[in-house]
Amino acid sequence: MEKIALFYGSDTGCTDDVTKDFTSLWGNKELDIREISSVSKEDFDSFKIFFFGLSTWYDGDLQSDWETFFDDFKKVDFTNKVVAIYGLGDQVGYGEYFVDGIGILAKTVIENGGKVIGNWPVEGYRFTDSVALMEEKEGYFYGLAIDNDNQSQLSDDRLRKWVNQLKLELSPYLVSERASYHREVVLEV
Numbered sequence: 001m002e003k004i005a006l007f008y009g010s011d012t013g014c015t016d017d018v019t020k021d022f023t024s025l026w027g028n029k030e031l032d033i034r035e036i037s038s039v040s041k042e043d044f045d046s047f048k049i050f051f052f053g054l055s056t057w058y059d060g061d062l063q064s065d066w067e068t069f070f071d072d073f074k075k076v077d078f079t080n081k082v083v084a085i086y087g088l089g090d091q092v093g094y095g096e097y098f099v100d101g102i103g104i105l106a107k108t109v110i111e112n113g114g115k116v117i118g119n120w121p122v123e124g125y126r127f128t129d130s131v132a133l134m135e136e137k138e139g140y141f142y143g144l145a146i147d148n149d150n151q152s153q154l155s156d157d158r159l160r161k162w163v164n165q166l167k168l169e170l171s172p173y174l175v176s177e178r179a180s181y182h183r184e185v186v187l188e189v
């Protein structure tokens with residue numbers, strides 16, 4: 001079975017920590033986990049399902065490794081690909097730019113033909129504005145917002161719920177992946 005790509009970037013280690021929690025909830029076996037600093041545009045060709053992790057910095061900018069990669073990212077064709085994004089931010093210190101990075105990646109994926117799943121409700125957060133707010137679905141972020149600067153006590157529960165949501169949303173894709181694996185590997189041997 002094809003693996004799911006998990007590409008992430010972290011400046012001070014917070015997204016690293018959340019990525020570790022995410023992978024232990026999801027299960028390492030199905031994931032190909034890489035820091036975005038070691039990913040090339042061609043690496044996207046080998047996957048149909050992606051998880052992206054990042055933080056937002058300097059008034060709405062992408063985490064630095066994602067920022068460096070972004071020109072290449074904008075050239076990735078996401079047709080027939082599915083993406084879920086988790087992003088870290090600080091709703092108190094940077095309430096006008098809260099988790100903007102989620103929105104910057106999500107909008108690029110959609111513009112380039114992809115589908116963004118794992119949309120997450122804005123209830124429980126207090127912020128002024130965010131690029132991560134969905135245009136298509138009022139009251140939702142494109143992906144999971146984690147604020148370990150102000151609401152770390154909520155993060156485990158949010159992550160756990162999001163992983164369950166993703167498992168449900170991805171089940172049609174995972175079932176067809178498993179079915180094709182069964183056809184190719186099991187039945188043809």
Ligand SMILES: Cc1cc2nc3c(=O)[nH]c(=O)nc-3n(C[C@H](O)[C@H](O)[C@H](O)COP(=O)(O)O)c2cc1C
Nearest residue numbers: 010011012013014015055058059060089090094099
């Ligand atoms: C200088 C600075 C700028 C930041 N800018 C933003 C921002 O624009 N939006 C936001 O939501 N969070 C912002 N943050 C908060 C970080 O995204 C947050 O602390 C995150 O957990 C860092 O994750 P990392 O260590 O994985 O990079 C900023 C933090 C710092 C110190």
